[in-house]
Amino acid sequence: MSARRTGPAKPTRRKTTGRDKTPGEFPSRDAILTFIAENPGKAGKREIARHFGIVGAARIQLKKILKDLAEDGMVEKRQKRLIRPGDLPPVFVVSLIARDIDGELLGEPVDWDEEAGQAPKVLVLTAKGKAPQPGVGDRALIRLADIDSGPEAQHTGRVIKVLEKQQGAVLGILRHREGERPPFLEPIDRKQRELDVDPTDLKDAKDGDLVSVQVVRTGKYGTPRAAIVERFGSMKSEKAVSEIALQVHSIPHVFLAAVELESESAKPVTLGKREDWRKIPLVTIDPADAKDHDDAVFAEPDEDPANEGGHIAYVAIADVAHYIRPGSALDREAHLRGNSVYFPDRVIPMLPERISNNLCSLREKEERPAMAVRMIFDKSGRKVSHTFHRVLMRSAAKLSYEQAQKAIEGITDDKTETLVDGVLKPLWDAYATLKAGRDAREPLELDLPERKIKLKDDGTVDHVFVPERLDAHKLIEEFMIQANVAAAETLEKKKSPLLYRIHDASSPEKLESLKEFLSTIDMKLPSSGGLRPAMFNGLLAKVKDTPQAPVVNEVVLRSQAQAEYSPQNIGHFGLNLRRYAHFTSPIRRYADLIVHRGLVKAMGFGDDGLPDGIESKLDVIGAEISSAERRAMLAERDTIDRLIALWMSEQIGATFKGRIAGVVKSGMFIRLADTGADGFVPASTIGLDYYRYDEGSHSLIGDKSGETYQLGDSVEVKLVEAAPFAGALRFEIMTPGRIVGKRLRSSGPKKSGPPRGRGPSRRSKASTKPRTGKKKR
Structure with a gap:
């Protein structure tokens, strides 16, 4: 440097x-x-x-x-x-945005709470030698350093690791011109210039197709010229839209030859020193379209007279640690990716298909290695004890959630008919016991339906729906939570290095914002008893099955912290658990692989456990995979938003019923009732009045009329614009605002919206999407 x-x-x-x-x-x-x-x-x-x-x-x-x-x-x-509010943690991820007057890199923290003000600038110092050198547009993991940062930055940090190198290829839409003029690229990134495209090799790309290009030469004058590298097909297809997300978020999605070679050379596992669990009728219960199955379950009544009414639960998890050895090419790639990324019609896996869909996947009637936990619960749902085992198992059946639910309700098919009495009923009996324990624990119970997209055969949107949440889903979730708790408890008892899944309590600032909003609908947080999930559950119970339920769930969600991975345990607030780690999905999450390796070493299960010296690296690994998780969540959400915007672009002028899902000084976010699609109403387009933003009540209030639009209000809107590239929809409000008898209370001075007629008619995605989404546990 x-x-x-x-x-x-x-x-x-x-x-x-x-x-x-x-x-x-x-x-x-x-x-x-x-x-x-x-x-x-x-x-x-x-x-x-x-x-x-x-x-x-x-x-x-x-x-x-x-x-x-x-x-x-x-x-x-x-x-x-x-x-202090606005301070940075010792280790964090930065996006490198520019160079200072001395040529040094400047970055901004990727995960920054906008409520703390403008993101600080960080002077990023790189290491000498052959280590990969970051550049503008890259992302890097850095550690704060106590060094002068100069006049252009507030902090200084040293690069620990370059996470994402900016791609050389440019992604965009191919557009043909009339006459003999060459076609051009309309870049997805609005900061990029349009590029003339070499017409001699278009790779069969048609007008309107998504393509990636490489700049091959730039003349002294005029626009650069580029050659098409790859064609992804029509912009209306899921593959093309998800490709945008992969490129925009720099998500690795092509396996190196060395990684593929290692996966192809892997061999199936025999019994050896493993325990033989092949006669235990473990079953997998997953989405109907799942291709990899990393967990299987079984349960039975506990015959011990001292535990009358208790149950024994078995959870077997794919033994990924056997195949992915520390320091191998497969391990480096899994670490880089952090997790699998799920799009509506495809998966970008953390591990190659031979590992994720074959050797590690717990396929029906096939022998597979597994890490398993046997847990004993008493009749109240309290875990009495647990033990871990390295086993060879054979899945008795592959079931979908819907299939298992129908069978337990008396609608069986050829497969489930023979499983009801010996497998499914004992599972549901055990779940009833575990549910009693969960209810006593009182975790946070948010009701936030998650929208799904059904695609046609050509990859375009058929319809958007909210799937029903079944007891089968809840059963698997609770079995997995208990297995994760058991893993954390065992590793902590063995004094093993460990990555916890942590979830902090709400910050005082977010709680204050929540209190201000609740006061506008005549509700309040309990003032005593300490901050616990039950406090929020009490609010949610009061509004259940009322028109206010969606908005209160939404506001409570926004008051919560983000879950993450860390070697320092602070517990999991949302689940109301003191110790929690991710153990149950090692095919798709690197954090779980770390936990599996910890168990292998702590329990003496083999030589493929955690390597020596890992303790000093866990804070960095935790920061990296937490960042990768958030990157995947953004990519998944962006893809859904773009697909819905494409689908709805053919419905311009149609009217829809919805609810105000967010209010800012520049306008309102509307969530449609039927599809869950989000769109924006600029404040400058509302009526003839001038609307001011009231922060405390999350409202826009007309200066003269007193007409009020508040978070949670039901409204009717007309779609006036769809911007598929940005995944953004713009609506016109059709419903008059409410006239409020007394002025809504505010937490501070009112902030006005943009003057009439000056609001932008088109907004970028970043400025028109509410900060919502389900928190990952």
Whole structure:
């Protein structure tokens, strides 16, 4: 890396120490804040007490000061550590956006809460040597460094690893011109210039097809010229639309030759030293179109007289660790991808098909290696004990959720008819027990229907629907949750390195925003008893089966933190669990593979467990795969949005019923009732009045008329524009606003929307999508 420039240094802060206060004197709020600022992501209550020598009853006073600082918005809690709002964690992912005047790279954090203000600039220092060097447009994992950042950045970080290199190819739509003029590329990225395309080799691409091109030469004058590298087909097809998401989000989707070679050389597993579970009638229950099956279940009553009414649950998980050895080409590729990415009609797998769909997939009637857990529950649903096993199993049947549900309700087919009494009924009996335990635990119970897309044979949208949530879904979910808990408990007891799946409680700022909204609909959060999922469940129960239910579920969702992976355990708030790790999906998640390797080593199951020295790398691995998970979620959501925008582009002028799903100063987001599609109504297009944004009530209020549009209101809209590239829809509001008797309360000064007539008629996707979506557990 180049040396940093010389010049006037930034003023340095005097480090706070325990000697900064008179013996016996309690540290001031400013001293505590300074210590937190100098130790971002590292200062918890215990560290503060140790630093200032606070012991005994004085810790109560410290706890009160920290609570007051949080309520005042001076600090926020993240993974049991305190930071100032807007501070950065020690390790995070940046998007490299530019170079400074010295040619050094500048980046912005990829995961940044907009409520904390504008994202800070980070000076990114690279390592010398042969390590891959990042460039503008790339993403990199960095660690904060205590070095002068110069005038153009607020922080400095050193590159740990380059995550995504910008692709050389440009993605866009091929457009033909009249006459002899060459065709041109209309880039998907609006920042790119249009490119003339070499007409001598169009790869059979037609006007309107999605293609990728490579710039082959650029003349001294005029536009660059490009050659088509690959044709993806009509923009209306799912493959083309998901290809956009892969390119835009830089998702790896082509396996290297070395990775394919390793997967092809893998051999089936024989019994060897494994336990023989082939006679246990384990079954897989998955979506009807699932191609890989990484979990199988079985249950039976516990015959132990001391556990009357209890059950034994068996969960067998594909033994991916046997095939993916640490440091192998397969391991490096799985680490890079982080997880599989699921589109409406295809999957971008974490592992090659021979591994994911063949050798590791728990196929019906075929022998497969598995990591398994045997769990005993009492009649109240409390887990009494569990044991882990490395086994060879044979799936008794491959069932879909719908197939299993129908069978338990008395509608059997040739396959399920023989399974009802010996397999399915015991599973449902055990689930009833586990459900009792879940109900007693009171996890967060959000009701947020998830839209799905049904495609035609040509890959275009047939219709959009919300699938029914069956007991079969809930059964598998609860069995998997319990297996994940068992894995975390075992590894923690064995003092093994471990990546937890953590979910922090809501921040004070988000809770305050939630309280403000609830006050506008005459609801409030309980003021005592501490922050627990049951507190939110009480709100949701009050509005269940009422018109307010969708919006309250939505607002509660927005108040929640994002789940992530970390070697530091803070528990899982949403599930209300102290210890939780992902163990049950190693075919599609790298985090689960880490947990499997931990179990292999901790239990002495073989030589393919966690490698030595992994402890020092887990914080980095956790940050990488958390970022990959969010990247996949965005790509999946973007693809659905683009497909729906394409589908609805043929319905311009049609009217739809919907609900206001979000309100910002520039307009309203509308979610359609039938399809769950999201669109935007600019504030500048609402009536003849001037509408102001009321932040506390999530409303737009007319200055003269008092007409009010509030989050959750039912409305009718007309579709006036569909932008398939952006996945955005623009609506016109058809329903008059409500006249509210008393002025809605606000948490602060009102912010006005854009002046009449000046609002943009077309908005980019980033500015027209509400910040919603199901939190991953």
